[in-house]
Structures are given as C-alpha cells and as structure tokens.
Amino acid sequence: MRPCRPRLLLFAWLTVRVAGQCSRDDIVSIDFSSTSNPSVALEWTNAAGQLFTGERIPFGATDADSGAFPGGSLRWKNVGYHNVDNEFFDLLVTVSDPPSYYSDTVNVQYWSPRSSAATQALFTSFGFACLGFGVRPSTCASGANVQLATATCSDGSTPIMRAAEFDFRFVQAGTTTAMAPFGTMHTTFYDVDGDVVNGGLVFEFVSVLGATTRWIDATSTLQPSVFSQSGALYAISTQSVNVPTDFNVNPATPSDASLPAISYFELQDLTEFKVLLGGRSSIPNQNDRGYCFSMILPEDRSVLIDFSSESNPGVAMEWTDATGTVSTGERIPFGATDTTGGAFPGGSLRWKNVGYQYSNGEIFDLLVTVSDPPSYYSDTVNVQYWSPQSSAATQALFTSFGFACLGFGVRPSTCASGANVQLATATCSDGSTPIMRAAEFDFRFVQAGTTTAMTPFGTMYTTFYDVDGDVVNGGLVFEFVSVLGATTRWIDATSTLQAGVFSASGALYAISTQSVNVPTDFNVNPATPSDASLPAISYFELQDLTEFKVLLGGRSSIPNQNDRGYCFSMVLPEWTDATGTVSTGERIPFGATDTTGGAFPGGSLRWKNVGYQYSNGEIFDLLVTVSDPPSYYSDTVNVQYWSPQSSAATQALFTSFGFACLGFGVRPSTCASGANVQLATATCSDGSTPIMRAAEFDFRFVQAGTTTAMAPFGTMHTTFYDVDGDVVNGGIAYEFVSVLGALSQWTGPSSTLQEGVFSASGALYAISTQSVNVPTNFNVNPATPSDASLPAISYFELQGVSEFKVLLGGRSSIPDQNDRGYCFSMVLPEPTATISSTTFASSYTAAPVAPSTVATSIATTSFTATSVATT
Known part of the structure; x- marks a missing residue:
C-alpha cells in the first residue's frame, strides 16, 4: 500500500483533504482491500500458538484446531500505513478475557460459528473485514420464556442478549507494541440487520466501547442507544428483516439499499478499543452471524454541478433534432429549429458530464426537452414553445464561465376578454389580466449517455440571471421564470422582480416589474454576479429531486415575436442586514454597512451548508x-x-x-x-x-x-x-x-x-x-x-x-x-x-x-x- 496522498476538494471556503481510506489530517491510511493495498494479509494463531495464514479462517474451525478464537489471536498484517512515521502497522484482534461489563441485559461470552458456511474471520479484495460469532438464544432474567415469534420475554421483562467482545489493537507491524494514537478514527459496520430462522427471530447489534459518536442513516432500521452502565454507544436492528448488502463494492460507496443497516462509530486519540458484537434471538439453536466492517466513513450523497468548461473540462453540449440527428457544439445555430439542425420542440438537448454524484461515483448529464403536453399553471399563461427566429438568437448555449442558456420566442400577449393589449403598458385595455406566453422545459439529471434518472440529490438550487424587461418597437416585454416543484424562491432586496405563485399549480415564479434591461455581465462566475445584476436574479431551491420543470416566458405588447434568452446555473453564502433583509452572493457589496445591504454590526452573516457532521447526518x-x-x-x-x-x-x-x-x-x-x-x-x-x-x-x-x-x-x-x-x-x-x-x-x-x-x-x-x-x-x-x-x-x-x-x-x-x-x-x-x-x-x-x-x-x-x- 502506498502512503496516503491527499486529494484536494474545494467546497467554498473549507478545504477537505481526501485520500482513499485516510483518517483525520491524513495521519494514517487504513485499507483492508488486497486490490488497493497488496501488502495486507491475514494470519492467526490458535490456542496452542500454531500459526495460519489465508483470506479466511476455515469454516467451522475453533481455537482447538485451525481457528483463532477465543484462545488465540487474529492479525491483519500491514493493514495501515503511518504517513508521518512512514511505517506499516497491523490490526491485532483477540477475544477479551475477561470481557467488559456493559449491562445486565447483555451476556458476554464468545461462541464460535459452527455451521459449514460460517467462519470466525475473513477479509475481501473490496476492503471489508468480517468477524463471525454464534448468537445463542436469549434468556429472561426472571426465568420466563423468550417467545419464538417476537424474541421478547413472556412476562414483559427485558430479554438478555448474547454477545462477544473483541479487543482491537493497532500495533507496529509484526509486534504487539501499540501504535501512538491516531487522532480521529472511524469504524463502520455494514449489514447490521435481522432475520427469521426456523420460526425464531434475530436482531443484530454492534457497540464500540470508547466511541464518542455513533451515526445511522435517515432510512435506518437501526435504533441507536447507549448501555447506561458502561456508557458504550450501540446500534441494534429493530426489524427481523435481512437488508440487502452488496459486498462487491467499495466500503466507502455502499448502495442506497444497504444504508438502513449501516452504522459508524467515531473514536478520538486511541489505537486500542473494544467492539461488542451480538444479538437478541429467539431462534431455538445457535445462529451464526457475520459482522463486517471497515475503518472508513461511507461517502455523503452530495453532488457537484458545473457548466463551466474551464473548471469542468468534461462538460459538452449535444442535441438531437426531430429526426434524431445528433449535433454537438457550444451553441445551437442561430435561427435553427428542430427541423433545421436545432433541438426544440421535437428533439432534445443534453449537457454531457455536467455533474458528479459522490454517493455512487457517477458522472451525469442534464437532459432537457420541451414538455409535451405541458403542465397547467394558470389561465393567464399560454404554454407553447416558439423557436427563436432572429439572426442572433439561439435555442441553447453554454459558456466557459458556467452559464447555461435557453432561448424562446415570446409571442404577443392576448386578453381573454378579446380586448386589446395596449402597446405602451402591456396591459389589457378593459382592465382584464393579460395572458402571458411561455414554454415549459423538462430538466432531468440522468446517468451519463443514458435516459436513466439519477437518484435524488437532496437540496439543489437553480439560479436565473438577467430576468428583466425591455422596450422594442414601442412595445414592452416583462420576462418571468418559474420552477415547478421548487420549495423556496429568492430575490434580492434591490430586485426589480415580483415574487409570486401560480395558485392553480402551486409553482413559484418571479416576474420583472420594469421594462428595463438590467446590465448583466456573463463573463464572470455565476456564483459571483456583479452588484448591478442582482435586481434581475432569482434562485429556486428544490429538495430530493432529479427531475423538475422550468417555465420561461413573458408578458409582451411587442407587435411581433420577441426572442429572449434565459440563462441559469445550478448554484448559491448569505448575509442579513440590520433591517432583516436577506441577500446572497460571494461578496458583500463594497462599502456596504448593515443599513445599506451589508451585514455588520447589526446583522448577521451565514455561510450555508458549509459542513457535514457524520455523527448525526x-x-x-x-x-x-x-x-x-x-x-x-x-x-x-x-x-x-x-x-x-x-x-x-x-x-x-x-x-x-x-x-x-x-x-x-x-x-x-x-x-x-x-x-x-x-x-x-x-x-x-x-x-x-x-x-x-x-x-x-x-x-x-x-x-x-x-x-x-x-x-x-x-x-x-x-x-x-x-x-x-x-x-x-x-x-x-x-x-x-x-x-x-x-x-x-x-x-x-x-x-x-x-x-x-x-x-x-x-x-x-x-x-x-x-x-x-x-x-x-x-x-x-x-x-x-x-x-x-x-x-x-x-x-x-x-x-x-x-x-x-x-x-x-x-x-x-x-x-x-x-x-x-x-x-x-x-x-x-x-x-x-x-x-x-x-x-x-x-x-x-x-x-x-x-x-x-x-x-x-x-x-x-x-x-x-x-x-x-x-x-
């Protein structure tokens, strides 16, 4: 195994170093995978001191023959590398003798697995290490029976669980000399679940004595708790159901299906700790269970979305026309339609490699189509796509700075009453509400090169820029944007936009209130727009989606179609001034105070989503x-x-x-x-x-x-x-x-x-x-x-x-x-x-x-x- 070489991730102002399987500050690397760490090996001694090696202790073996426990020891050799001292180290595991006291409800005694397909220990090429234990039937302190169908005591008393305690010691390679403390360290257990065997139930649990925190997923079938007498944190299955766990993956990237049965524990400044493995069982005989772990944290479910070809050189744009012909470029040709080399309405647009999902290591695309049929928003919105016609207008483009843009031809508004739309005001002459014109687009994040939807991303933002108005040929246009499914929408304190909601659909929108072109510089990072452009910016927040709909359009009295461009990114720090006005951006405006759009001293500043605490998710x-x-x-x-x-x-x-x-x-x-x-x-x-x-x-x-x-x-x-x-x-x-x-x-x-x-x-x-x-x-x-x-x-x-x-x-x-x-x-x-x-x-x-x-x-x-x- 090579020494840990940190990779660098920049998330706003906090920099995180990542190094495969590295502990805090990259002091050590711990890796059970024989693929990435070819030096790792498993050896064990039986009770007589006889030495064995292999990737698995033989099925059914005990310490009296070719097994290790309880009277022998197990050593994962060269499992770690100390990046400061430049030395390999081993993990030495023994059964505690005597075991620690956890609770009156836990009987701690090691029983060796006996079945023909059960082992005391193994490790895999993917990086999992596993220990086996024979869970004996639970008992009741009162002498009552443990009920087969529920694994509870018939008199309502607490069942006594069965468990084994193991000493985990990180030692210098080939010795029993303890390593110096590592700082923060994590051990993660997988497949902590339940089962039904011969009519009886088993509920597995894991505990780490000395752990400072313990984490389970939001979807977990585990119940976190603490043994009050010993203070040891534990996680126990609440369902007698086998959670599907794929062990042919990297332990850092478990499948979503396996998350309910995963728990990790954090330790501080230790190189020796104790692990308790066991279960509550009503299965009539011993039930052999395997407890698999790693020394890493499962990766978080966050994503990165970047349209900039400078910071994301893999991003590209391709589109298909109505006949299926594929084209590529940074811009659809000016004036093109879906029958003349464009994409919409009958084709599709794909921003390739636009994002990366950390949970599964997947690069993904953004696939955009015109909705057919479109959603219903309101009687005051006519939704139909019209392709841009002018010689300097395009259906879509993206820029090296990270903006993506869609074009749409805004047709003149009408009045439901049949009245005229007044040229000078873009209002109906009889006072009725003008009908706006718009196009709806389906935004879908899909696996790269496919139409297969990605798993939901959690919180996501889409920000629209240059949502403003204009005066053309004596007529007015007022642009608007809406995101169906968005949970919140933001506009700046200086905004020329009016925020609202389409009552029929519940879709949030932002519409320009002035027929004025707001100056917007597109030669900047989308996350750092100029102060001058803030009045025409709106962002929308979405939760747990990978598909949503975007409505782009306007109210117009311009006599003919007016081609408009709608530019966006998938980005957003935040500050509040002394009046409570919330603003966002990457910089508080130059010279601003808490009464003029700044934060201090009377307001506050918030760097949002700056961190993630694994102990509680x-x-x-x-x-x-x-x-x-x-x-x-x-x-x-x-x-x-x-x-x-x-x-x-x-x-x-x-x-x-x-x-x-x-x-x-x-x-x-x-x-x-x-x-x-x-x-x-x-x-x-x-x-x-x-x-x-x-x-x-x-x-x-x-x-x-x-x-x-x-x-x-x-x-x-x-x-x-x-x-x-x-x-x-x-x-x-x-x-x-x-x-x-x-x-x-x-x-x-x-x-x-x-x-x-x-x-x-x-x-x-x-x-x-x-x-x-x-x-x-x-x-x-x-x-x-x-x-x-x-x-x-x-x-x-x-x-x-x-x-x-x-x-x-x-x-x-x-x-x-x-x-x-x-x-x-x-x-x-x-x-x-x-x-x-x-x-x-x-x-x-x-x-x-x-x-x-x-x-x-x-x-x-x-x-x-x-x-x-x-x-």
Missing part, C-alpha cells in the same frame, strides 16, 4: 455576528466594529479556492496616557503601550437554516493567512488575530508574527512585528500555501466546541481608518503538493472520509483575492 452552517457586548481582552485593546469604507473593501467574501474573509476598518491607535501615537513607529511618544483597535466576531456552527447550535466537533483548527503589516500615508499598521478559547496556536519558523496571550482573558493571539506586506497568493488551496506566505500564517486549535470568538484588529498610526481583510480557513496548512487532473471525474473526486466535520454541497466560486480589503 446533519449539514450545518457557519453563522457569524459581531459580538454585542464584546468580551474583555485587555486594557490595551479597544473592541468596536467599524465597517470598511473604501470602494474596494468588503465586510465579507469567500473564494473558489477555499478562503473565507472578513473585513474591518482599523481606526488609529491611541495612548491611555493621552500621549501621541508616533506616525513612523506606531508607538506612544511617552513609551506607554498603544491601544489597539479590534472587532470581535461570534463564530457559531449551527444546524442548516437555523440558529440551533451543533453538537461539539472535537478537535478543530482555524488558520489565518496574510496577517502582516503595511505602510500607508506615512503611518504603520500591524495586524493581529486572536481566538478566544483556543488551546494552542502555531506560527512557522520564518514567521514575522509574535505569539502572545491576553493575560486578562487568556486568549491566544498572533501579531505582526513588521510593517511589511507579506506576499500571499489566494489563488491556491488554503491547505497548500506558498512558502512566501508562511511568515504571515497562524493557526489555532480548539477542542470540543461548536461556538467560539475571533478577535481581528491591529495597531495603527495611519491617520485615518485603514480597511483590512482577514482571511481564514478551517484546515491546517500542509506541504505544497501538485494537483493535476484531466477529466471531470478526476477533478471532482469522491466525498471525504474524514474528519467528522467536513464541507459538502457548497457551490464552487471564483472570487479573486483582489476583493480582499487589504489588497
């Missing part, structure tokens, strides 16, 4: 507010938020490379003595200590879309970049960062930062010692910063929290406010590594297997570091 957000009141740090720090004022400074942004940034206006320092702060040195003229200026932010990880705090995460890191100094207008600024509650901090050997602690609060900090701008490249992964940027980097470690406070500020002699940007990630910097990828599949790799909190389902973006307040 929850996606979560990062909610940031300015502390009110702020904490007390020191007499030498004046804590008050000042919003950036300059035309190129923002309160917050995040980048496609994985940085998140907060802006703050550093006001000039003062001296408590009343002395002057010297311009050239930023020191007090009388030698007293200058008072620094800072803002304190509350960082809270909360359940998605709520303010409910997440459960603590264990070990967590936040790393700050570009913590440096500057000379502006003859004055000097020295930035600093502090994390209240951090247990440790780090700066590099080449650092220009000075570490310290605020004695009054105990908060660790790092402050620049030089008024020099350290060159920092923000167009790299935060985990692999350039060597040149290391002097200005500091990270802080936190333990067992999901809320903490961050203090950002500086000491300054610059005469006026100096706007500074403070950029961070939640990863540890690592040595620079080259990343290369030539296909979409290799660019967007499988979901992370560790740590317990990772980023999922965030739209990738392309903000550059020039938006940061200091640059």
